[in-house]
Amino acid sequence: MDAIDLTLVELLQGNARLSYAELARQVGLSSPAVHERVGKLESAGVIRGYRADVDPEAVGLGVTAFIGLVEDSGADTDDVLEALRAMPGIESCYFMAGVESFLCMARVGTIAQLEQLILQLNRIPGIASTRTAIALSTKWEDRPQQITS
Amino acid sequence: MDAIDLTLVELLQGNARLSYAELARQVGLSSPAVHERVGKLESAGVIRGYRADVDPEAVGLGVTAFIGLVEDSGADTDDVLEALRAMPGIESCYFMAGVESFLCMARVGTIAQLEQLILQLNRIPGIASTRTAIALSTKWEDRPQQITS
DNA sequence: AGGGTCAGGTCGATGGCGTCCACGGACTGT
DNA sequence: ACAGTCCGTGGACGCCATCGACCTGACCCT
Numbered sequence: 315m316d317a318i319d320l321t322l323v324e325l326l327q328g329n330a331r332l333s334y335a336e337l338a339r340q341v342g343l344s345s346p347a348v349h350e351r352v353g354k355l356e357s358a359g360v361i362r363g364y365r366a367d368v369d370p371e372a373v374g375l376g377v378t379a380f381i382g383l384v385e386d387s388g389a390d391t392d393d394v395l396e397a398l399r400a401m402p403g404i405e406s407c408y409f410m411a412g413v414e415s416f417l418c419m420a421r422v423g424t425i426a427q428l429e430q431l432i433l434q435l436n437r438i439p440g441i442a443s444t445r446t447a448i449a450l451s452t453k454w455e456d457r458p459q460q461i462t463s
Numbered sequence: 464m465d466a467i468d469l470t471l472v473e474l475l476q477g478n479a480r481l482s483y484a485e486l487a488r489q490v491g492l493s494s495p496a497v498h499e500r501v502g503k504l505e506s507a508g509v510i511r512g513y514r515a516d517v518d519p520e521a522v523g524l525g526v527t528a529f530i531g532l533v534e535d536s537g538a539d540t541d542d543v544l545e546a547l548r549a550m551p552g553i554e555s556c557y558f559m560a561g562v563e564s565f566l567c568m569a570r571v572g573t574i575a576q577l578e579q580l581i582l583q584l585n586r587i588p589g590i591a592s593t594r595t596a597i598a599l600s601t602k603w604e605d606r607p608q609q610i611t612s
Numbered sequence: 613a614g615g616g617t618c619a620g621g622t623c624g625a626t627g628g629c630g631t632c633c634a635c636g637g638a639c640t641g642t
Numbered sequence: 643a644c645a646g647t648c649c650g651t652g653g654a655c656g657c658c659a660t661c662g663a664c665c666t667g668a669c670c671c672t
Contacts, residue, residue: 326515366475
């Protein structure tokens with residue numbers, strides 16, 4: 315990960331569809347050299363993939379919420395995780411420090427669907443309680459992280 | 464947004480670097496037709512861009528935290544937002560229902576940097592208090608949303 | 613010091629791709 | 643019926659991705 319790799323990562327974070335030729339121009343290398351560097355960044359796991367950034371509201375997912383989950387004492391965390399993973403609408407899931415073992419970011423179409431989702435969550439064995447916070451608007455999301463190393 | 468557009472969005476969500484020729488093969492259209500459809504999805508704002516998905520830990524951002532912010536009574540929300548936006552490390556920011564006006568997702572390199580970030584947040588005029596929850600691990604993140612419409 | 617090895621670059625060739633343009637069929641409103 | 647519009651196809655052309663061959667400098671071992 316030298317300075318050129320860093321620039322490549324930043325460029326691709328900004329626009330994942332840049333051609334290798336364009337990347338090459340930006341970093342002052344030949345196109346095959348860039349091709350090889352990017353390939354190595356991918357297989358090293360630095361670049362995990364390339365995603366289109368889709369506006370959730372434009373595809374009928376207008377409701378965003380964060381749901382904290384408290385586990386039962388003696389719950390099997392792996393089972394809970396599996397159940398969470400099976401639920402559509404849970405876009406992100408973190409294992410947290412604190413009383414609430416999990417924090418989930420959910421995206422659904424309507425408040426009614428959010429209600430259904432919460433009911434389903436409460437029905438998962440091992441989950442003692444849920445706490446939901448609804449986002450009224452997204453100020454920004456997934457801003458390109460500034461790379462330190 | 465017909466079924467073909469939907470497929471295109473899903474394909475690009477999975478891999479933003481697919482060629483137009485490949486997309487065309489998958490949906491059974493010609494490459495120029497796909498090119499035009501994708502262009503329209505972009506200018507309609509359905510596709511906001513294309514981003515490389517970078518592993519935060521691989522670039523020195525091993526600490527993820529969620530910070531809820533309570534505003535002072537009489538705080539200027541726009542000013543607070545501006546101050547938040549100026550802070551590096553705050554990757555996402557939502558305006559929330561509830562006592563905590565904002566929920567921020569922060570990504571930094573170390574716990575010490577998180578401490579600094581929280582101190583800075585508390586120093587922003589208009590912010591009464593902060594509440595931080597630290598993620599111990601990320602189970603998944605930004606799972607491709609299932610498109611309903 | 614000298615030579616082997618390797619990582620990482622350039623260059624050139626070639627096949628495929630992006631992109632532009634002209635053209636054509638199906639709907640729609642008049 | 644007819645013109646206009648939308649949305650597609652096919653062909654052409656230049657650029658790009660990708661591969662192989664070769665070059666160079668750093669490093670190590672003797």
